[in-house]
Amino acid sequence: MSFYSWKAERVKRYGVVVALAFFCALFLWIGQWSQLPVFSNEGSPRALTQGSDKNPNVALTFNISWGTEKVHDVLKQLEANKAQATFFVSGEWAERHPDIIKTIHEGKHEIGMMGYKYESYLEQKPAQVQQDLNNAKEAFGKLGFEEIKWIRPPHGHMDKEVLKIIENEGLQAVQWSINPRDWENPGTNTIIDTVLNEGSEGDIILMHASDSVKQTAKALEVILPGLKQKGLKFVSITELVSGTESETTQIE
Template identity: 30%
Template sequence: MFEGNVRLISMLGVLTVIVIASLMLDYFHILRRPVRISMGIALLAMGAGAVLTLGAVLPDNHFYGQVCAQVQTKHKVVALTFDDGPYSPYTEQILDILQERNVPATFFLVGSNAAKHPQLVKRIVDEGHQIGNHTYTHVDLLKLDRAQAIEEIDRTNAVLKSEVGFVPHVARPPHGFRDPAIMDVMASRGLSVVEWSVMSKDWTNPGEEAIVERTINKVKNGSIVLLHDGDGIAAKADRSQTVAATRKIIEKLQAQGYRFVTVDEILKSREAK
């Protein structure tokens, strides 16, 4: 539907010009009869802007191409995903809990954090977890040009390759934001875009109980849960609420009969339509 170099910002720019021009025509009573055509065009352009923006920011929207936010399955499987790490000591604490409960998870790693903590990246992989690319500096990719976006992805892949010997085949753009050019960049690197269906806003540190409740209440078969072991590249925020909540989320969902799997495995459990 879109060319691979189309940017959201360019499309919104064109629509803004159309809206302003149409409103001016309407203001000067041009194209007002028999109906207010220019006002109609302005409204259509605003609606198109809303559709284009929602396609970029909603995690389960496929407007710019296929993303994975959850899967349809009759199996009681759920995938935990941890973003923004590695970030000591929280990544280690989460790995300890996952190991204790024999739970595999998926870590979307920030390249610059991975460069600082090679031993943690190795531990994540050695303990059977999946890794994904979450850019090098955790920047909003919609604000970068295509070459800069490619650099964010490639630098991260290069760090991960040097540390664990392979590059991931899944990526999560920071905040989940993407547009046609970003989807094209991901595809050119063999990366599937993985979003999420359950989010507790754990990064705001709303309290351990809130993180647990919000997660448990929304989980269903095939859910992908968004959590954070890291804090962008700032690495300042405390993640102990997420650590404590992770333990409880695992205990409660296991008690309900859920089985935890990696993103790759949850994709395999997807039912044929």
């Protein structure tokens, strides 16, 4: 074999190796991104409302904006039933109660934010919303939570402009598919019936752990084992949407 033929054969062999390496890397890259949810629709940001109904998962979510007593009752119920949840808390509250944030995190629960001051974003100018998000990120960053990606805007209030600001900050808005309105304290049985009758695969359940709720912890004594009996598994928001097709809501 001549030198040039040998060299051509060697180049060809290395070319095949490089090509195979490229396609393997591309496959892994696609696989990685397939595990991440996408919630924009033709450039319009959306709010997550529900996970896939193809998996037996539900996401319990608890809002906290004030108070320190009821959250411990909720955490005890979650621990007793080995249930994971996502807690949405305001930055201002998190700053005042870093010990409780630590307890929530140590319980293997996910932390999401509700802005900083817990004031409706629809009543603020875009620059004020932006500043509130910056303040919230700074507050959570100081507590060791620099990578928070989920936000439930204060009071659940949002429009397209607010969602765009949220998206630009690298955050994803989360709403819910089941709302027993536990903050109104409608009765323990009413809360239980709403969640157990409506709860199914992929649901995001909105509940609260602020001191305004008087019946939530008691309702959880029945709700948690009840949902398990329906064959449902409690997961974080991140796990609920990972690698699945999730439902979103277009906000006007």
